[in-house]
Amino acid sequence: MPSAGAVARRRVHDGDSATRTALLDAAEALLLEEGYAAVTSRRLAAKAGTNSALLYYYFANMDDLFVALFRRGSERSFARLEQALDSPQPLWAMWGLIHDYSSTALTMEFMALSNHRKAIRAEIGAASKRFRQLQLKALTRVLEGYGVDPLEWPPVSIIILMSGVSRFMLIEEEFGVRAGHPETVALVERHIEALEGPRC
Amino acid sequence: MPSAGAVARRRVHDGDSATRTALLDAAEALLLEEGYAAVTSRRLAAKAGTNSALLYYYFANMDDLFVALFRRGSERSFARLEQALDSPQPLWAMWGLIHDYSSTALTMEFMALSNHRKAIRAEIGAASKRFRQLQLKALTRVLEGYGVDPLEWPPVSIIILMSGVSRFMLIEEEFGVRAGHPETVALVERHIEALEGPRC
């Protein structure tokens, strides 16, 4: 574990290279398959077909690697969100994005990881805010178009409700709890359908 | 890290003793203050004013200690829930219990911990199911009394909505995201008030 005040002394090679990408890919795969505790310098280097010393050539330390991996993931998510909000059925598209395990699993793993990697905490906060702002800007316009009263149903609350209920069910499923999930998904989707018509 | 198939060979002393309780208290405090990564046998023993060898006198291994701590916490939560559901305003009482950081923080820490301690996963799943059943049994009766249509608003979905939105906001707050939270809390509380009158 790096000491709290650790500073990267080595020079880091930010550019793209096949090895660097392989290391990030291996880290992402390990993170999803076995959880962040499995992502150690040795195991991840082995999975990428190299050794841990090379990892430290590309990244100053493990924190650095995790931050790079998180940013790569956020950029992808952000692009997917922009595309979803641009669809003719933005509520359905957003719900599809939110209530999908594979797009949420990485985020949740990073949240768990952030418990003992403070560098990651700040990254998650910043990305969440940016994500929320984009969702909010689009949804405010969309809901206004559907004639939804923003005092009774603030757009930001719609986002939080959809995200919260979805995330909660995904987490529960990881622990084998499924009671009430189908009914709740149906409830959410009834309300989306009332505003936006059946999903196309 | 214990090997996957590790079996507890030592005899374990389950009964209450001041030292055992001190160890559990220290573990709980460390878990909340610094996250589960800080809960190592050495640090926790030091915090309890003893040494790690004694920890292994009371618990077969670290997994065992975490399971014992989780069970102690669940029993307390369960008792609080029973009391809440027995109040004259069960919706308000349940919401108060759900949307309270201190009662949720430990659960979230255990969920993060369960990523690399499988023994904990099973415990969380079992406790969640038990918790849900109690909530559901009480809420079904209460909502029926308020004349809420169970086809449009299934009681189990009300529970999931309340839990999900609350948990989501508590997590976001840990990452410094607060946008839309007051509006959303107000929204939930308006709906509770419509059914149960102002909170007493």
Add this chain to the structure above:
DNA sequence: GTCTATAGCTGGATAGAC
């Protein structure tokens, strides 16, 4: 019941050859 001492392992990070 409680302690000291320590075995055995794993991980982060670096040195230095090629």
Add this chain to the structure above:
DNA sequence: GTCTATCCAGCTATAGAC
């Protein structure tokens, strides 16, 4: 850029004295 070899720290768990 990539490797082998290695240092050092911290952790789980045990042995054995008192």
